[in-house]
Amino acid sequence: MLKEEFFHMFTGHTGLTRILRAGKIPLPIVQKYFNKWLSTAYDLFGTDHSSSANWSYVWGLKGRFDEHEAKIPADKNKLNDLARDHYLTECAKLIDQLNQLVPEGQPKLYAPHLNFNRSIGEHVGKTYSVTGELLSPEEYKKHLSEVLPTPDDERILSEIINEKNWVTQIQTN
Numbered sequence: 633m634l635k636e637e638f639f640h641m642f643t644g645h646t647g648l649t650r651i652l653r654a655g656k657i658p659l660p661i662v663q664k665y666f667n668k669w670l671s672t673a674y675d676l677f678g679t680d681h682s683s684s685a686n687w688s689y690v691w692g693l694k695g696r697f698d699e700h701e702a703k704i705p706a707d708k709n710k711l712n713d714l715a716r717d718h719y720l721t722e723c724a725k726l727i728d729q730l731n732q733l734v735p736e737g738q739p740k741l742y743a744p745h746l747n748f749n750r751s752i753g754e755h756v757g758k759t760y761s762v763t764g765e766l767l768s769p770e771e772y773k774k775h776l777s778e779v780l781p782t783p784d785d786e787r788i789l790s791e792i793i794n795e796k797n798w799v800t801q802i803q804t805n
Contacts, residue, residue: 645726652733653800656792659738664781666741667762670723671749677719678712680753685711720746749780 651657678685685708688694694711697718707714723743731740745764747755759772762779781789792798 641722641726645729647799648730649733650800650802651798652730654798655735656795656798657789659734659741661781661785661789663739663741664779664785666727667744667748667779668781671744672751673719674716674746675750675752677716678752680713681709682712716746744779749776 648662651662685694688711697715699706720743727741727743734740744762745760747758747760747764748762749760750756750758759767759769761767761772761775767775
C-alpha cells in the first residue's frame with residue numbers, strides 16, 4: 633500500500649508543509665485532525681490477523697512492502713499488521729519533517745497511538761487515549777471532545793480557509 637500510495641502521501645505532506653509555513657491554522661486544530669484521520673487510516677489496512685490477507689498473499693494478490701528484500705518467510709497471519717507498521721513508520725518520518733516548521737515553544741505534532749479510536753481489530757470499542765492509555769468510558773468520552781475536531785474547530789477552520797493566504801503559495805520561476 634505504501635508504494636501505491638506514495639503519491640498521495642507526498643501530496644498531503646506537501647500541502648501540510650504549505651499550511652504550516654503559512655502559520656494561520658492553530659497547531660492544536662492541526663493535531664486534532666491528525667488524531668481523527670490517522671486513527672481512521674489505521675483501520676484501512678484491514679483487520680488484525682486477517683484470513684483474507686493470508687489468502688490474498690497465498691494467491692499472489694498481496695505482498696509485503698519489502699517482499700523483494702525480505703529474508704524471512706512472511707507471517708501470513710500478520711500481513712495487515714506489518715503493512716500498518718510500515719505506514720506508522722512512514723508517518724512518523726513525515727511528521728518529524730513537519731515538526732521542523734513548528735515554532736519554538738509550540739507543542740510538536742504527533743501521530744495518535746495505534747490503539748486510539750479504532751473501528752476494527754482487537755482495539756475496536758476500547759477506550760484508549762490518543763497517547764495509548766486505557767481510560768474509563770466517562771474519561772474517554774471527555775477525552776474525545778478534547779482531542780478530535782469539534783464544531784467550534786470546524787467553524788474556526790472554515791473562517792481561516794475563507795481568508796487569503798491560509799496556505800503558502802508555491803514559488804515558481
